[in-house]
Structure formats: C-alpha cells, structure tokens
Amino acid sequence: MKKTSRPVAWKLTRIVKPFEAEVLLEVFKQAGMPAPHYLETSAGENVRLEMVYTQKPPRLAGWKCVPLADFDLAANNALEKPLRIGRTWMVMPSGTEGKKEKQRHRLVVEAGMGFGSGKHETTRLCLEMLEDAPVGKSCLDLGAGSGILAIAAEKIGFKQVVAVELDPKAVSNAKRNARLNGIRRIEWIRADLGRWKNERAYDLVMANLLAGLLVEQAGRVAGWVRRGGRLICSGILRRQANDVCHAFSSRGMRFEEKKVRGKWCALRFSRAVTYSGNSILVEKAVREPRPPFVAK
Numbered sequence: 001m002k003k004t005s006r007p008v009a010w011k012l013t014r015i016v017k018p019f020e021a022e023v024l025l026e027v028f029k030q031a032g033m034p035a036p037h038y039l040e041t042s043a044g045e046n047v048r049l050e051m052v053y054t055q056k057p058p059r060l061a062g063w064k065c066v067p068l069a070d071f072d073l074a075a076n077n078a079l080e081k082p083l084r085i086g087r088t089w090m091v092m093p094s095g096t097e098g099k100k101e102k103q104r105h106r107l108v109v110e111a112g113m114g115f116g117s118g119k120h121e122t123t124r125l126c127l128e129m130l131e132d133a134p135v136g137k138s139c140l141d142l143g144a145g146s147g148i149l150a151i152a153a154e155k156i157g158f159k160q161v162v163a164v165e166l167d168p169k170a171v172s173n174a175k176r177n178a179r180l181n182g183i184r185r186i187e188w189i190r191a192d193l194g195r196w197k198n199e200r201a202y203d204l205v206m207a208n209l210l211a212g213l214l215v216e217q218a219g220r221v222a223g224w225v226r227r228g229g230r231l232i233c234s235g236i237l238r239r240q241a242n243d244v245c246h247a248f249s250s251r252g253m254r255f256e257e258k259k260v261r262g263k264w265c266a267l268r269f270s271r272a273v274t275y276s277g278n279s280i281l282v283e284k285a286v287r288e289p290r291p292p293f294v295a296k
C-alpha cells in the first residue's frame with residue numbers, strides 16, 4: 001500500500017491514572033465529542049485513553065494528537081496472517097488465501113477504519129462467547145467497528161443481523177468487509193447507541209464497548225434483549241467487571257459467564273423469562289470467577 005501524506009484521521013492519546021480517566025470521559029461527553037473508546041492499562045497503574053477521530057479534533061491540553069494517513073490507519077489495525085480464534089473461527093487478512101479448515105468459519109477482514117481485526121482481546125473474547133451461544137433468529141451488534149462480530153453472527157445462522165456504529169468511516173469499512181465475506185443481509189446503522197431509537201428486541205445482543213458506556217446505557221441495552229435472549233458484553237477491564245455486572249443485573253439480566261484474557265474480560269447474561277432480581281448473587285459469582293479460560 002502506498003503511503004499518503006494527507007491525514008484522513010487523527011489519533012488522540014493520553015496516559016492517565018484510572019480515576020482521571022473517568023473524569024476525562026465525562027468531559028468528552030459534556031462537550032458532545034465521541035469519547036475515547038480504547039482504554040487499556042499500560043505501564044504500572046496508568047491507563048491509556050485513545051480515540052481515532054475522522055474530523056480534526058480541537059487542540060486539547062495534555063493530549064497527544066497524531067494525524068493518520070490511510071496507510072497508518074490500516075497498519076494500526078492490520079492482521080499480518082490468518083488468526084485462529086476459539087474452536088470455530090479463522091480470521092483472514094483480505095487478499096490471503098490460506099488453507100481452508102472445515103471446522104472453522106472464515107472471517108475476511110480488511111484493515112481499515114474500523115476497530116476489530118480479531119487481534120485485540122476484547123474481540124477475541126466476543127468471538128469465543130459467540131461460538132457457545134445458542135443461534136437464534138436475530139442479533140444486534142452494538143459498536144460494530146470493522147463489522148467482524150455481525151459478519152460472524154450471520155455466518156453461523158442468525159437471519160436478521162443489525163449492526164450499529166458511531167463512526168461513518170468504520171461503517172463503510174464494515175460494509176466492504178461484509179461484501180468480502182459474501183454477506184448481504186446485515187442492516188448497518190450509523191448512530192450513537194445512546195440516541196438510537198429502537199423498539200425491537202433481539203435473541204442475541206453483542207456489545208464490545210467501554211465499561212463506562214455499558215454501565216451508562218445498561219437500561220437501554222438490556223431492553224433490546226428479548227426474554228430468554230442473551231447479551232455478550234466486552235471491552236471491560238477485569239476490575240470493572242463488578243460495576244458492569246451490577247448495572248445489568250439490576251436491569252433484569254441474569255449473569256451467566258465471565259471469560260478473561262489478560263487484563264480484559266467479557267460477560268454473558270441472559271434475560272430471564274421471569275426475573276427474580278437477585279443482584280447480590282450475581283455479584284458474588286463475579287467475585288469468584290470460574291477458572292481462567294485457556295485458549296484452544
């Protein structure tokens with residue numbers, strides 16, 4: 001790929017203490033700017049806030065702003081070789097052939113504007129949980145990024161898949177990825193899930209977002225899971241699991257499983273057909289996690 005000098009996006013980053021991160025995310029929200037969606041522990045106790053903007057962000061004291069060209073963005077997200085995930089997935093960089101494996105679904109992902117090449121733990125955890133979830137009729141992917149989870153859901157047999165994503169460039173990239181996978185039926189919606197008007201409920205909802213956003217939107221997200229349906233949440237640092245669990249269990253969701261990879265975890269819930277509202281038991285279950293997940 002040829003390097004272009006014209007920036008197509010800007011990456012804002014800042015290393016802060018965890019308590020400062022919460023305050024800063026609130027500042028972004030108040031300013032009406034999409035908040036950094038990539039939060040990761042770096043050296044020691046610090047966390048890194050990072051967000052790629054497709055319009056030049058205002059100058060912000062304390063933040064590093066790096067212009068990105070197409071090439072940089074693609075490199076940021078790129079998958080160098082096929083990646084096996086769980087028992088049933090094989091993520092392929094576009095343009096590679098690779099050996100077909102009968103027991104694995106191929107997911108072709110082109111490096112582009114959307115997060116989700118399969119390299120990051122949060123995506124892997126979702127794909128691992130997806131392969132164990134019952135296949136229903138409808139699936140909602142919140143924060144679709146590259147579209148990898150929505151594409152995977154349709155590949156395993158969900159008939160109605162809806163994917164919601166804030167970033168318009170990620171949506172175009174996700175549509176392209178769907179075409180590369182021969183997938184035509186996904187409904188792509190460019191929207192902020194906090195403002196998205198939706199009346200439908202789904203058999204499976206997947207939400208690989210930040211813990212803060214999950215907690216904030218728990219009431220709406222839980223309402224989009226039909227009775228008896230499942231919810232997979234990812235993008236959660238291990239120390240944030242209890243907060244996320246509490247937010248959903250107090251909205252009628254029953255905690256079922258926690259999977260851990262490094263400092264990240266994903267949680268699976270079901271919406272009870274009748275709800276007994278016992279969030280204390282749910283919290284206890286999270287504090288006493290199952291043995292760590294071992295990759296196959």
Ligand SMILES: C[S@@+](CC[C@H](N)C(=O)[O-])C[C@H]1O[C@@H](n2cnc3c(N)ncnc32)[C@H](O)[C@@H]1O
Pocket residue numbers: 037114115116117118122123126142143144145146147148149164165166167170191192193194208209213235
């Ligand atoms: C961690 S990425 C997940 C991407 C992909 N689903 C995966 O699992 O790899 C989170 C995505 O959510 C999107 N996002 C963040 N806030 C959002 C919001 N309020 N509404 C819709 N999408 C949002 C981001 O643009 C980003 O693409």
